[in-house]
Amino acid sequence: MPSLKPTFSLNLGSLQSTTDNPVAGPQQLVIDRDMDIPADALTLHLLERSGVALGDRVSVKLGHDGNEETAFTGEVIRLRPTLTGVKIQAVGTMQALLNLHTAATFEQKTAGSIAQDLIQQAGLSAGTVDTGPTLPRYTIDSFTSAFWHLKRLADRLGYELYSDREGTIQFRGLGAAANLDAAGVGGLLGAVTAAASGLLGGAGEGYVFGQHLLAGTVWQQQAARQxxxxxxxxxxxxxxxxxxxxxxxxxxxxxxxxxxxxxxxxxxxxxxxxxxxxxxxxxxxxxxxxRQVHQVQITVLGRPQVDLGNSISTSNVPDALLNGSRLHSRHPASLFGAKGVCHRPESCARR
CATH class of the missing domain: 4.10.220 (Light-harvesting Protein)
Incomplete structure (x- = not known):
């Protein structure tokens, strides 16, 4: 069976670089995406700057044999040229919410409509935005960024606030929080039962020991509060x-x-x-x-299509604690060398 050849496509301002035509000599490309960190991050090493400037739009696709998926969307925030090349750092679209400072009062608005309003004010596109409960009154001030107001609201509801691979903003209940709003006002007993089932959301992928897994680690700890x-x-x-x-x-x-x-x-x-x-x-x-009670970290080859919020499962691992279905919450991906000699995403999942 022929081996897969990792490939990449990089669009950075007016610069276009691919595996077959590695303009500017990409030497290292590392993407970090994490639900627990406000914005996605890209670190890129080039042999020459090739006109790249602060604020340039960036998109990265990773895959194999030309079958590629978007892995990062954002803009350049830092340049560090040297005599031997340039180190470029970019952040994802969530940066716009981090930079937005505004004041507003919402009356009789759902949590989802408040999220939609702030996402629109930041000039971003909304992905899945759950409606959530109606809030009699909700006030935000300009002393704190719109991101932190929205993150605090998400934490109240057990929601996740993050951007997907295409840069659209997600505000949704996943994992144990996926069904907390299903019971409606006054029916939270059913929501408790649904939450206890640990139902996951989003698309899913399965990885089998001896077939897909390069490495796997599990963490278990007691909940900070009962x-x-x-x-x-x-x-x-x-x-x-x-x-x-x-x-x-x-x-x-x-x-x-x-x-x-x-x-x-x-x-x-x-x-x-x-x-x-x-x-x-x-x-x-x-x-x-x-969320932190049970976490699993796995390393697999070449799965850039896996996104935050997807459910993933592992099976046939000798230690049963590494088996089961969980919510995908972290996705670092790396590509080393202009010809893409290594493409190893590392995933962290939690219940």
Whole structure:
């Protein structure tokens, strides 16, 4: 059986470089994409700058034998020329949300519509944006970037905020948070059951020990918190989002909680203006904490089409802790040499 030949295509401003025509002499190309890091990153070494400038748009495709997939979309943010070449660093489209500082007040808007508004203000394209619950009032200020406001909202809901390979922004529930909104207002018991099932989202790929895996490592640890309690700042209603909102003198009557056991944590959140929202935020925060409980890192050859948010599975590994289905959350990819002699993506997945 013939071996696969790794290939690449690089568009950087007016520069176009490919495996067959390696203009500017690409020597090393490393892409880091991670749900837990705000923006995707590209580090590129060229033998010459060839007119590349700050702010140039960048797209990278990786694959084999000319069958390539987009692996990175962004723009140049740093140049470091030397006598022997140039080191170029680029970041993904999320940079626009990191640079956006704006102030706004939203009333009776869903979490998804708030996300759509901020993504549009940043001049970006939205991918999958889950609707989420309706927030009676949500305020953002210009002291903090739009990204951090949106990330804080995502964490409340247990959502993931990230950009895909094409640079579109995703704001969605995945893994244990995929079904937290399915039950609707007042029906969070069903959502708890759905979350406990650990259903994953997105497309999936399977890797078998002895066939695909070059390396594999698993981490298991106890959750930092077993129980989360959310207390609003003068919550207004215990009867749902559609009722009239009145201030209460007994805040504890409107606290929400998720999980059981110790250690526990109390979070005071002024956005939790109703009992239903407090319950929903507690479930979301617990989902965020539990993301780190079980993680698997694998190394495979040449799978640039795998994207953040996909579900991946491993099987037939001697240690059962390395087997099972998980959510893809990290995807470093590398290509060394102008002729693409090595293409080894490394994936990190979590439940």
């Amino acid at each position: 129980e989360i309690t959310i207390g609003g700042e003068s919550p207004m209603s215990g009867q749902g989002d559609t009722t009239a909102h009145w201030l209460t003198t007994q805040d504890t009557d409107y606290q929400g909680s998720a999980g059981t056991g110790s250690p526990s944590q109390l979070i005071l959140d002024p956005v939790a203006r109703t009992r239903d929202l407090a319950d929903r935020f507690a479930l979301g925060q617990l989902a965020v904490i539990n």
